[in-house]
Amino acid sequence: MEPTTTIRSYIEDYIRKQGYTLQYFADISGVNAGTLSAIIKGTRPIAMAQLDLITQGMKLEEGYFYEIYGAECFVESAPHWRRLEPFLQRCAELDKLECIHKVIQEVTDDRSYISELFEMAEGMLERGQTKAARMLYECVAECEKYQHSERLALCQYRIFTLSLGQDQHENLRAAVHFEPYINRLDEERQLDAIKDLANTYLALRYWDKLFSLSDELDQKTKILQLYTKKKIDKSERLTAYPLFVYRAYSNLLKSAACEGLGKYEEALYYTGVYTDVVNIHNSNEEDRMYISKFKIWAEANTYVYKLMMGDLSILPAYVDFIEINESEVLPAMTNILEVANKFNQDINEILHKFSVQIYSEIDKLKGYTDQVRSDIYITFLLGQSVYHLNRGQYLEGMNQLLYCLNEAVKINNQKETIHCAALYERYRHISTPDHAQQYKKIMMGVERNYDKKENRLFHLA
Template identity: 35%
Template sequence: MTYYYNYKRNYIGFQLGGVCVVPITRTMIRDLLALHLSQKGMSIHQFSIQSGINSGTLSRILSGHQPIAMNHLERITKAMDLPEDHFYSLYVDECFFFSSPTWRRLRPFLVRSAELGRLDCVEQVVQNLLENLVYAPMLFEVAEGLFQEGLWQAAELLYKNVSVSEKYQNSERLALCQYRLFRIAIGDDQARNLQAAHLFECYLDRLDEADQLDGLKHLAHVYVSLNKWHKVGELAKQMQQVATLRYNLQRQSDRRESNEKKTEKPLYFYILYAQLIRSAVCKELGDYNSALNWISLYMDGNWIQEDNEEVKRNVAQFQEWGTANRLLYQVLGGQSEVLSAYVEYISHRPDEIFIGIYNIILSANRYDWNVDSILERFAAYIPYRTNLEEYGILHNKQVIASQYSRFLAEIATYYLHNKRKEGVIFILQSMESSARINDESNIIKCVDLFEQHRHLADEEEKEQYKLLVREVQDSHEKKIVQASSFL
């Protein structure tokens, strides 16, 4: 009788008379190590040299008198010339069923499983650990580390499970889990972004003020991308109040408490940023005079107590935004005499050109301006290809994706108003872009535009339009089915 090890399925089987017999049982890592030594004709001493593990330690592992530590697992796997995560599924059993679970072994295993994308192992460990709620704070700490390292899928698993374990607790940790889950959930789908924002808002007030400020900032970004400007205004007002109160308390204190949680940005930044957002809200609601008043506030940094290079850089940045926005708001208010100065300003700032053209097109459609020469001058920026990460803070990825879809619709409106057939192409591009991010309001606008100018479309464009409408309908029906499954 000849024994063999199936590396793919992790079992020991045997051959009898040349016939492979079904596996005896799912086995332990130490059994597979013993089988490996037997098949290779190696002694414990020889494998000790090959793996770098003390021979006494190996002997105790093989006899079952010592559990396998994470660093032992890594060395054994490497010495057996197997993929690093080959024994990971078995290691979960090793930690919970063949020995007592210890955080010293499980923490590094969780982290490495996350790094290798073994979410199945992360899930198994978490499910087993949370049978004892004492592990919830430890799992939260690991989740925070994974979140900071950008391992968001694994972090999401941990946050969700910790949230379930604390669902009856009015704790800050539960609120932080929901905040992180909100951050992880934000993507290209506008409907899902709105749902994630609604879920998180219920927990916002439970957060520490530092996390509240950052949460308000990220929430505002989501609602900006959704064009829900009244909501953006409420969030900006709350951000300004919280930041101002905390900044004044900090100034009255001789020194910062060592255990005080820090915000992503300095406190004065949130005051200036809230004023910038409130200015943008006034602009979007057509109140340009109020928008200009807010600009004067966020361009003034004289009240800031700190005096260092970071303060100077931040104040200079807000002053630059204010200079650009003052010109922009005058353009949007219909002051055509300012248009050339605004165009000249953005021409020296490549990362501002797309937003600039977008607002110029908005104004052209509103006041019936001819801006053909401007569009021709900046043709290379249509479609927009600048690196999104280099953009100003308010113009994050979701905001730019939304504005790009709407820009295409605006430029379609401009061309069609001027009886130019290429506007049909931009309608289709806007519709496709809007469908990708599930921007329903802009999809409706595109459908309305196309139906008004259907006579300008050729057969190929009509067919493309029909396919896009069908795609949007299918996507909508799928979402209804998914939503009903939760009822």
């Protein structure tokens, strides 16, 4: 198809080459013959529904004409929202992202559509059309006239959450970019924004930053609770959770930050704080669901912090707890491995006991973001490789180490990539030729990734 070909000329050529009458094509396409005639003559614009029917009647794939339609209706002529809205929606449904990109670049000169584009992005997000929604949010954010508006902040919040993925370096960039916009959000939405930002830093293990954000979340929640006289119904509130959940979670995150810094007594203190926070009366069904979660986390974390402080006598009780709470198997085994490596404990029996659940639960971890889930898995693999290497089980330890290195490289976890590489170099003398070949292959992949980044930075063409 030549770039100068119009949709109506394409339809006209098709009817002529097929030897159809206008009425016959109208019958097989489902478009009125008079309407079809007016479209071909150029006296009537094509509606989206009619374009889809015509495309189907010509036995072409859905969206075949969308690129030309976008150029004809929204680039070469003044766009009208009544036609633009269904076009963008259909493009989102068919994942025609390039068509969306080209059209919104042209229409944003008319700022009167910014509000409609924002509302459309919100609808797309609800329907799970995340890639298309992100394009619209970015467009609105770029064109927002008032740089301190709540709509701009909300766009940046949506872009931040949609940007999060398995690449930890990119997650950090997204977090740093979004943080200045938090205080421009509605006070209720700020709670979810700070929570999401804190979760990102939790996965990145930025403990000091995690603690400060958690404290900010705690303080903002306290203020909202003071000014909220009655319990807000789930359908009316802007927050994803009841207010008490944010206070409890902020203190759970503080305990996690203290654990990461090796301050286990302080971690136990904050565990006690969120245990008290969820000890509420007149709870409803939703409240009780979260209360149960926090009580389980509090019990698990109490075991962990006491173990880290050297109280190994409670290890059997912790194992009993894991058996009852199977969703905690992987995080618990990660902690037990850390304790075993720290205090030189033999946990072969425990590893064997939960060997099946460990590898089957990674995708089923509940209550964790994808980023934190990946971090837990990497930490488990590294802890297990260290455990085997420390105990002279070199083949198993080296296999686990290289698998961990490969997984760390996949998600661009630079800290653990370096940790794994350093550990490999320490034990290089016991590696097999196969291990050496695997290591070389993985590190060549790392080198290629950095070469690509350098090319992106310095390529001017």
